[in-house]
Amino acid sequence: MESDPHDFTAYVHPVLAVGCPDCGKPIGVWCVRPSGHRASGLHRSRRMEADRVFIDQHGENAAINRTADGWTISK
Template identity: 65%
Template sequence: MPDFTAHRHPVLAVRCPDCGRAPGNWCRRPSGHMASDFHVSRKVQADAVFIDQHGPDASIERIGDGWAVDPCGRVGIRPQQEQP
């Protein structure tokens, strides 16, 4: 089970589907040079795995030099339906 709080960035918790870099390792370009950003497919994969693990209401927040999962972090930003 990926630990989204264990790395420099939460996206590093999953393997990159494009370049195959293992969790904890930054994405690489086809030339072998380090990419300036994560591959889009890796970001999508990380989002899907995070939601599967923690649910759709969870968020991950920067705490000092690390990360923390807030199980209800997205609840306050979702649009509320008006009551009749």
């Protein structure tokens, strides 16, 4: 795991700030189904990983909220 901070506000969805342990997609790339089609959602393991890293970086009381032009992190 790289040690650079993940930027949870930089992508269309905060979970994209981590790579997917399930389908292997890198940071910033949406999950795909085994067939190669874009998945409608993000893999559960990736969402859990994003949660873990987010709490690691921002603390358990932080939250990420959608704004008009992206995402913002509040504590």
